[in-house]
Amino acid sequence: MITTRRSLIAATTALPFLxxxxxxxxxxxxxxxxxxxxxxxxxxxxxxxASAGTVKMLIHRSLVAWxxxxxxxxxxxxxxxxxxxxxxxxxxxxNALFHNGEKVTSxxxxxxIEQVAGEKSTAYMRAQFQNxxxxxxxxxxxxxxxxxxxxxTVPAWFANYNMFVCWHKSDPKAPIGCGxxxxxxxxxxxxxxVAASPNYYKPGLPKLKSILxxxxxxxxxxxxxxxxxxxxxxxxxxWQSMASVEADPRLALAETQGAAFMDVLFNGTRPxxxxxxxxxxxxxxxxxxDIVQAAFFGxxxxxxxxPIAEGSPYYDDALAHGxxxxxxxxxxxxxxxxxxxxxxxxxxxxxxxxxxxDTAEIVQQYLAAxxxxxxxxxxxxxxxxxxxxxxxxxxxxxxxxxxxxxxxGLAVVMDTSLSPxxxxxxxxxxxxxxxxxxxxxxxxxxxxxxEVYKDMQRAALEEVPMVGLAWRSQGFGMDKRVAGFTNLPxxxxxxxxxxxxxxSFA
Amino acid sequence: MRRxxxxxxxxxxxxxxxxxxxxxxxxxxxxxxxxxxxASPSATNLLGRDEFGRDVLSRLIWGAxxxxxxxxxxxxIACLLxxxxxxxxxxxxxxxxxxxxxxxxxxxxxxxVLLALLVVTLLGPGAFTLILVLSVLFVxxxxxxxxxxxxxxxALDYVEAARAMGSSTPRILLRTVLPNVAGPILVQLSLAVAxxxxxxxxxxxxxxxxxxxxxxxxxxxxGARTTLEQAPLLLVWPCAALTLTILAMNLLCDALRDVAxxxxxxxxxxxxx
Numbered sequence: 025m026i027t028t029r030r031s032l033i034a035a036t037t038a039l040p041f042l043x044x045x046x047x048x049x050x051x052x053x054x055x056x057x058x059x060x061x062x063x064x065x066x067x068x069x070x071x072x073x074a075s076a077g078t079v080k081m082l083i084h085r086s087l088v089a090w091x092x093x094x095x096x097x098x099x100x101x102x103x104x105x106x107x108x109x110x111x112x113x114x115x116x117x118x119n120a121l122f123h124n125g126e127k128v129t130s131x132x133x134x135x136x137i138e139q140v141a142g143e144k145s146t147a148y149m150r151a152q153f154q155n156x157x158x159x160x161x162x163x164x165x166x167x168x169x170x171x172x173x174x175x176x177t178v179p180a181w182f183a184n185y186n187m188f189v190c191w192h193k194s195d196p197k198a199p200i201g202c203g204x205x206x207x208x209x210x211x212x213x214x215x216x217x218v219a220a221s222p223n224y225y226k227p228g229l230p231k232l233k234s235i236l237x238x239x240x241x242x243x244x245x246x247x248x249x250x251x252x253x254x255x256x257x258x259x260x261x262x263w264q265s266m267a268s269v270e271a272d273p274r275l276a277l278a279e280t281q282g283a284a285f286m287d288v289l290f291n292g293t294r295p296x297x298x299x300x301x302x303x304x305x306x307x308x309x310x311x312x313x314d315i316v317q318a319a320f321f322g323x324x325x326x327x328x329x330x331p332i333a334e335g336s337p338y339y340d341d342a343l344a345h346g347x348x349x350x351x352x353x354x355x356x357x358x359x360x361x362x363x364x365x366x367x368x369x370x371x372x373x374x375x376x377x378x379x380x381x382d383t384a385e386i387v388q389q390y391l392a393a394x395x396x397x398x399x400x401x402x403x404x405x406x407x408x409x410x411x412x413x414x415x416x417x418x419x420x421x422x423x424x425x426x427x428x429x430x431x432x433g434l435a436v437v438m439d440t441s442l443s444p445x446x447x448x449x450x451x452x453x454x455x456x457x458x459x460x461x462x463x464x465x466x467x468x469x470x471x472x473x474x475e476v477y478k479d480m481q482r483a484a485l486e487e488v489p490m491v492g493l494a495w496r497s498q499g500f501g502m503d504k505r506v507a508g509f510t511n512l513p514x515x516x517x518x519x520x521x522x523x524x525x526x527x528s529f530a
Numbered sequence: 531m532r533r534x535x536x537x538x539x540x541x542x543x544x545x546x547x548x549x550x551x552x553x554x555x556x557x558x559x560x561x562x563x564x565x566x567x568x569a570s571p572s573a574t575n576l577l578g579r580d581e582f583g584r585d586v587l588s589r590l591i592w593g594a595x596x597x598x599x600x601x602x603x604x605x606x607i608a609c610l611l612x613x614x615x616x617x618x619x620x621x622x623x624x625x626x627x628x629x630x631x632x633x634x635x636x637x638x639x640x641x642x643v644l645l646a647l648l649v650v651t652l653l654g655p656g657a658f659t660l661i662l663v664l665s666v667l668f669v670x671x672x673x674x675x676x677x678x679x680x681x682x683x684x685a686l687d688y689v690e691a692a693r694a695m696g697s698s699t700p701r702i703l704l705r706t707v708l709p710n711v712a713g714p715i716l717v718q719l720s721l722a723v724a725x726x727x728x729x730x731x732x733x734x735x736x737x738x739x740x741x742x743x744x745x746x747x748x749x750x751x752x753g754a755r756t757t758l759e760q761a762p763l764l765l766v767w768p769c770a771a772l773t774l775t776i777l778a779m780n781l782l783c784d785a786l787r788d789v790a791x792x793x794x795x796x797x798x799x800x801x802x803x
Contacts, residue, residue, distance in 0.1 A: 244755070264756050314564035318582050375655070375737025378756055385582065385742050389562050400741050403654060 052529065053233035055506070058246045058258035062213050062239035068188040068199050069140050071148035077185035078259065078521025079216055079237055082230075084188030084201035087114050087133065087167075088179055089522055094429055094513040096179055100128055100189055100202070101167075106468075110174040116165040121223040122191045122202045130161035135192035137169070139199075148186035151442070176468050177432050184427065185519055204230035204525040214239060231508065231528035250275065250501050256529075257506055259521075261499040263321045263379075269501045276504050282325065282333045283498035283517035284425035286315065286383045287437065288491040291415050292452030296367055303452075303488035305357040306419070307347035310390045315494040319382035323499075327492035330481045331426065331434060333514050337470075338431050338477045346485035347492065354394045366395025372417035375402035383493060384421040412446030422447055423496070426515040431477045433515055435461050438489050449489050456483035505529045534789055537781035544775055548594040556588035560743040568761045577767050580750070581757050586764065589745035590771055596746045597775075600657055601726035604664030609719050611665070612672020617703055619673070620680035631677060634670035642667050646729060650738040660730055660739055667729070668722045675718045679711035713790030720783035724776050731772055747772050 063076030068084050081089075087101040098104075101114040120128035139145060141153035155175060160168040169178060181187060190199035204226070205218035219234040238255070240246035243262040249255045251272060261269055261277060269277045288306060290297040297303055312326035329344040358364055371391075373384035384400055391398050398419060403411065412420055424447050426433035435442070439461055440452045460480035467473045498517040502509065507530040512520045557575075563583035571578040577586035615634065619627035637645070649663045683689060684707065692706045733739035734748025742749060747768040754764035 244758075262756070264759065268759060314562070318562075318564050318567060381737070381742065382581070386562065386564070388743065389560075400743075401654065402737060402741060404651065404738075407651065 053231075055232050055235045055257060055524070055527065055529075056255045057235055057237050057524075058240045058249055058255040059216075059237050060239075060243070060246065060260045061241055063216065066207065066216075067197075068190055068201060069145070069147035069149065069186055071186045074185075074518040074521075075239075075259065077518065078524070079218065080188065081185050081203070081519070081522040082205040082218055082235070082524055083203045083207055084190070085120075085203045086184075086188050087116075087182040090183050090512055090516050090519050092510045092512070092523070094516050096183055100133075101182075104179050106174070107168075109170075111160075111168050111170040112178045114167045114169070116167065117225060118165055120202055120225040122200050123206045123221055123223060124191065124200050125223060126191055126193075126200075127164075128189065128202050129164040129192075130167045131164070132192045133167045133189055134159040134161055136189045139190075139196055140187065149181055149184055152181050174466055174468070176473075177430065177465055180428050180430060180432075183519070185521070205235065208234065226525075230525040232524070235524060247501070250503075253503075257500065257502040257509070259500055261501040263319075263323045263496070265501075266321070266323055266497075266499050269499070274504060275501055276506075277499050277501055278509065278511035278520075279323070279497050279499040280511045280513060280517040280520075281497045282495040282514055284423060284515070285327050285331045285495050286319070286379065286421065286423045286493040287327075287331070288387065288493060289412070289420040289422050289447075289449040290452050290488070290490070291418050291420075291450045292440070293415060293450060294418075296361070296363060296369065297418055298453075299361045300486060300488050301357045301361040302363065303491070304347070304486070305354040305361070305394065306391065306396070307488060307491040308350045308357070309354040309394045309396075310387055310491075310493060311349045312494050314386050314390075315383050318386060319379045320494065320496050324494050324496040327495050329492060330438070330484050331492045331495070332431055332477070332481065333429070333495070336429065336431075336514075337474055340478055340481065343478065343481040343485065346481070351390075351394055358394065358396075364395075366397065368397040368399065369418035370401055371398035372401050372403075372408060372411055372420040374405050374408040376405040376408075377423070379496065380421055380423060383423075387421060387493070409446040412450070413444050415444065415450035417450075420446075421493075425518055429514040429516060431480070432461065432465050435465075438484060440489050452487075452489050454484065454487035454489040457487050457489055459483075534782070534785040537778055537785050540774075540778035541782050544594065544778060545598060547591060548598050551591045551595055554591065556591060557585045559584060559588040559592040559745045561585075568757060568764075570761075571763070578761070578763060580764055581753050581761075586750075586767055589750060590747075590767055593745040593747045593750060593768070594771065594775070596657065596740055596744060597727050597730055597748075600660050600664065600730045600740075601723045604661045604726050605668060605719055605722040607661070607665035608668030608722060609672050609715065612669040613676045613708075613715055615669065616673040616676025616678075617680055617708065620677045621684060621699070621703060621707070631673060634673045637666065638670045642729065643732065646733055647736075647738065650733065655733075655738045656741050657744075660733065664726045664729060668726070671722065672715065672718055675714050676711060679714055680707055683707055683710050713787075716790055717783055717787045720779055720786055724779035724783065727772070727775060727779070 059075040061073055061075040063079055064072045066076060066080055068080060085099050087099060088096045089099045091097040100116055100120050102117050104112060104114045107113055116130060122128060137153055137156060137159050140147040140149055141156060155171045157170045157172055188201060190201055194200040204221055204224045206221045208217045208219045210216050216237040217234060220230050240249055246258050247262055247265045250258045266277055269275050290303055292298050312328060316322060316324045316326055328348050329346045332338050371384060371388060373380045375381050381402060388398050388400055411417060424437055427436050437448060439458050440449050440454055441458050444450060457480055460476055460483055464473055464476045467476055500511050506527060508526040508528050509523050511517055566579055567581055567583040569579040575585050580586055615630050619630040646663045650659055653659045689706055692702050730739055731748035734746045735752045739748055740746035750768035758765060
């Protein structure tokens with residue numbers, strides 16, 4: 025047949041009307057997973073984002089991990105307790121092996137902690153582990169960790185996806201892990217493949233033979249790849265697409281409410297935001313439900329206080345609405361601070377992530393209503409990070425997730441005495457909040473901890489180290505045949521990658 | 531001349547609409563009404579509302595202002611600079627001419643979008659940066675075109691005559707040479723304006739152009755992309771506006787070339803008849 029121009033045009037125009045869903049054939053025991061970013065590296069202790077964390081959680085294991093309900097469960101450790109002198113004692117399981125066949129012993133745990141807390145370490149958990157005075161190894165399966173003062177949250181440190189136990193004789197630049205999968209190959213910028221490790225200590229696990237992680241940084245493409253069947257599962261389903269994933273009879277959505285939140289950060293080293301009254305004026309100025317609608321398509325909740333989720337024992341309904349929308353009060357606070365006529369300032373956010381930009385635009389509009397003219401600065405993400413870390417802004421819009429569901433997990437956002445970071449306010453004075461956070465960390469009695477953290481919330485509402493704006497939900501989209509995966513509750517959602525060891529095809 | 535009428539009319543209409551934006555009684559293009567986001571077209575909002583509940587028609591017209599201001603400003607600056615460079619380089623020749631033209635060649639080495647990205651990353655996004663970047667990008671084009679034309683013209687008899695009459699160099703350049711090379715430069719100008727509109731929208735789409743909440747077509751396309759499934763029409767309006775404007779500019783440029791270039795077939799034909 026001769027192809028004429030006319031037939032070619034006819035064929036091309038007919039293409040969109042051809043509806044025969046073609047899907048790639050799935051291989052048994054082989055999962056294709058869409059990452060939102062290619063892992064910059066897979067070093068076990070450096071923080072390189074949640075996508076890298078998902079892969080790391082499969083290659084490596086730590087003493088403990090988060091289980092489905094958000095509680096700690098033993099991994100390399102079978103039990104842990106604090107002894108009378110205030111040191112934490114972990115008992116290790118005897119049957120764990122590294123990928124090279126070596127046994128996991130207390131010596132490996134000690135070496136790991138030394139690497140993380142070491143002088144030249146770039147580990148994410150370095151600050152925490154510098155509280156460790158010494159690590160004792162009375163026998164091969166017992167580790168005793170002595171800290172400067174009694175700390176309640178030590179076991180949770182080991183559940184972070186930047187804290188894994190590695191073989192003590194391995195090269196610190198390429199440490200050997202003991203997770204359910206081992207790295208098979210990596211194509212820089214494109215994909216990472218892992219295959220089940222024969223040495224894994226849990227019988228019958230992992231369920232899948234191998235997992236291919238492919239990076240799809242564009243959220244719409246990632247979603248399209250899931251819907252066309254090119255992928256079996258994706259992380260970070262874009263909020264605007266959640267409803268269509270739910271409606272698709274072939275797909276399922278695992279959504280966790282309140283996985284992360286948006287907030288306003290301040291530069292407290294110069295006027296006007298060195299005055300807590302001005303910061304409070306900002307807190308009362310924003311109508312939060314607009315952010316939930318416009319930035320998250322309704323897939324979120326308003327946040328008018330310190331980000332402690334409803335349902336947590338530390339939640340207090342009155343305190344949770346301490347920064348309610350009240351523009352009259354904002355204006356009064358500004359007048360009290362001597363700024364009744366308003367002022368101009370610079371608001372930092374990023375154009376790279378739609379939710380950051382959209383939130384910033386709404387906050388900008390509400391600030392204008394009380395007389396604060398905020399000029400938006402929307403650089404790319406890495407510039408945003410460096411400007412934020414150096415404090416080159418007046419206000420900043422940020423999105424973050426706490427380290428854990430325990431209120432101590434909020435220290436990363438609220439403890440402004442920690443080293444400067446793009447995710448924390450810059451130089452804001454909040455001494456009572458910081459003191460309360462420290463008291464909570466050293467307190468073991470549950471009832472007293474609740475009181476301490478309520479004090480912390482009261483202090484934060486007045487000192488305003490940050491302003492909560494909106495909770496956002498986080499969703500994993502998957503083929504209905506993918507079984508055994510759970511999106512972990514609350515702030516742990518980004519740690520859900522560990523659940524892939526239980527995942528299989530039904 | 532008749533060929534020029536339709537495209538000129540189209541461009542004039544677009545420019546007039548943009549200029550008259552404040553007089554049209556449009557709703558404030560940055561006022562949000564999140565409760566009515568993504569509302570479909572109605573009598574009060576002829577083209578509906580966007581993802582923040584802002585009036586799309588108003589943003590479209592105000593967006594034209596931003597796009598056109600950036601495009602015309604950058605093209606004009608580039609035209610003045612480039613023409614001056616090309617004129618001097620071709621007239622005086624020598625080492626200065628080579629250097630002047632060579633420096634513009636360096637700019638031509640970089641892909642335009644890449645160079646724009648680099649400058650915007652260094653200086654931060656905004657309309658001012660955009661004008662700066664785009665004018666730098668378009669200088670070589672003007673310099674090259676002028677250079678070539680002046681080289682042809684400078685040896686012609688009437689230039690020689692002007693020189694023999696004792697006219698000063700600036701006078702010869704501005705009164706004798708420039709009018710005779712103006713045609714191609716004018717065509718280049720209309721090309722540059724069209725290219726600037728595309729680049730401006732592209733950079734705004736990438737989040738590196740106009741800073742929100744100021745309306746811009748590129749920003750509107752970027753915003754509509756996320757709500758493609760809920761409100762596909764939001765993507766149509768800015769794209770249609772962009773296409774129409776660029777089409778009009780290119781038609782105008784085509785017609786201008788035919789009219790202004792003495793060597794083109796259309797010009798020859800009209801002279802003969």
